[in-house]
Every structure is written in structure tokens, then in C-alpha cells.
Amino acid sequence: MIPTITAFEQSPDRGKGQARDMRVRWALEEVNQPYAVRLVSFREMKEPAHLALHPFGQIPTYEEGGLALFESGAIVLHIAERHAGLLPNEPDARARAITWMFAALSTVEPPLVELEAATLLEHDKPWYRQRLLLLEERARTRLDSLSRRLGAAQWLDGDFTAGDLMMIGVLFRSKESGILNAYPNLSAYVARGEARPAFKRAFAAQLAVFTDTQRQ
Ligand code: GTB
Numbered sequence: 001m002i003p004t005i006t007a008f009e010q011s012p013d014r015g016k017g018q019a020r021d022m023r024v025r026w027a028l029e030e031v032n033q034p035y036a037v038r039l040v041s042f043r044e045m046k047e048p049a050h051l052a053l054h055p056f057g058q059i060p061t062y063e064e065g066g067l068a069l070f071e072s073g074a075i076v077l078h079i080a081e082r083h084a085g086l087l088p089n090e091p092d093a094r095a096r097a098i099t100w101m102f103a104a105l106s107t108v109e110p111p112l113v114e115l116e117a118a119t120l121l122e123h124d125k126p127w128y129r130q131r132l133l134l135l136e137e138r139a140r141t142r143l144d145s146l147s148r149r150l151g152a153a154q155w156l157d158g159d160f161t162a163g164d165l166m167m168i169g170v171l172f173r174s175k176e177s178g179i180l181n182a183y184p185n186l187s188a189y190v191a192r193g194e195a196r197p198a199f200k201r202a203f204a205a206q207l208a209v210f211t212d213t214q215r216q
Contacts, residue, residue, distance in 0.1 A: 002034050003064040005075075006050070007209060009039040015210030016176070017203050020072040021060040023169035025205055027076045027162065029198035031083035039209060073105045073166065080162040087162055100156050100163025108146060109170045111138040116177065139179060147183045154192060168193030 005028075007021035021037075028035045044050055046057045053061040054070040062069040062078070069075050077098065080086035087094045115135040122128050146167075150156060155164045171190050174180060180187045193199055 001065050002036055003028070003062055004036040004038055005063075006038050006040050006053070006059045006061045007206065008059055009041045009044075009209075010213060011206070011210060015207035017206055018173050019059065019206070020169075022172075022202060022206055023072050023166060024060045024062065024075050024079070025202035026165055026169065026199050027079040027086060029201045030165065030196070031079060031085050033079065033083060037205075037209075072169075073101060076162055076166060077101060086165065088159070093158065096157050097161035097163040100161070101166040104163070104166040104170045108142050108167065111135065111142050112170065112174045112179075115139045115179070116174065119177070136179070139174075140182075143179065143183055143186060147186050150185055150189055152185065155189075160196075164189075164193065 005021060005024050007025075008019055011019050013019060025035070040050055040059060045054070045059065050061075051057055053063065053068050056070070058070070060070070060072055060075060062075040069078055076086075087097050115132075115138075118128070118131060118135050122131065125131075155161070156167060157163065168190050171180060171186060172193070175187075175190060180190065194203075
């Protein structure tokens, strides 16, 4: 059964891989699972058919037979659990890899997203400068700790896992902001993820959505 995911019909990032379907595509590519993509407009995302799949009216979603999932973390975990290659078989190592997925989504991603959102949406507010300093400090606190833990290792805990996929997926979004430049090991970690053939296929697939719409 080929799963179907949803992605933006017109991603505001113009195919830079910033939207969260990127990490789902990457996971599917890592396990060599073919998939279909249904593109949705911003209007369609808020209509009943899509809200039945995603209560918050967002992308990505994942449908496979009678199963419908939302939340990129839950989707990647589902893919990793159903296929070999993204989670170790040894139970403790598997639990640690899942822990890194949660760490990426609930400890590292929020301050990075807050910072990005402030830069995009709050730069004209009188209190912007002050808030920016605060948000940068919060983001750096997390990146400092992550950088310390990763050290000179290739991946977070032995071989590449869904924990790395999710952490790199999160960090990748902040690359353009320049905040990772102060962390050569994190920049190299993201580059190692980007160099994986599965990442490249996923990136090319989401970019093709943008280039196809440009051609029409
Ligand atoms: N926690 C959910 C998950 O991990 O799946 C968050 C899902 C989410 O934020 N989805 C966004 C969405 O559907 C797309 S990824 N937004 C539309 C809406 O809420 O109405 C966030 C995103 C969007 C666009 C860019 N960009 O263009 O740069 C980057 C990231």
C-alpha cells in the first residue's frame, strides 16, 4: 500500500525544504518506501475534508489504507517503526533514538521556531530588538547543549537514526538564519544529513513542486 502525504501546493519558501513535509519525505526515502503526494492550498487546508485528517488544518498528513496521521513526528515514528533502517533493533538503543526525536521536536525546535517567527512577523514592533535578544539567547542555550553533546561524533547515538533525521530536519530550517554558524560541529552534522542520498531525493521532490508550478 503506497501512503499518501500532503504538502503545500504553493510553499511560501519556494522549494527550500522548510515545510515539515520535508522530514516525512526524507524518512520515506530513507526506507525506500514509494509515496504519493496530494498538494493542498491554504484554503483547502481549512476545509472539512482536510480538517478530518488534520484537526489543526495543517500539512503534513499521512494516509495509508484506513490509517490517517498528522504531526510530522508521529508520522516519522510510524514510518521508522514499520520499516527497517531508521530505528535500532536493540530495545535500549531504539528508546534512545526515539528520545532524540522528542528532544528535537519539543526541546530544540520550539525556541528556533519562535526566533524565526519573531524575525518574520514581529520586526516592526517597538519591542522587537529586546525580544530578539531574549529569543536568540534561548535558542543558543539549546544549541550550546546540543553542540556539546554531539561533540565530534557523526550522529547523536551511534549509527544514523530517526533521531538524527528529526534533529537535522529541525536544524536545517535554521541554517539560513546563520545561527548555526557559531557551531561548526552542528553545521557539519546538518551537512552530513543533507549529503545522504535519501535527503537529496526528498529535497528534489519538494523542489519539483515549486518548479512545476512556476512552469504552469
Ligand atoms: N507540529 C506540526 C508538525 O510537526 O507536523 C506542525 C505542522 C505545521 O506547522 N505545518 C505548517 C502548516 O501547515 C507547515 S510547516 N502551516 C499552515 C497553517 O498553519 O495554516 C511550517 C512552515 C511553513 C512554511 C515555511 N516556509 O515557507 O518557509 C516553513 C515552515
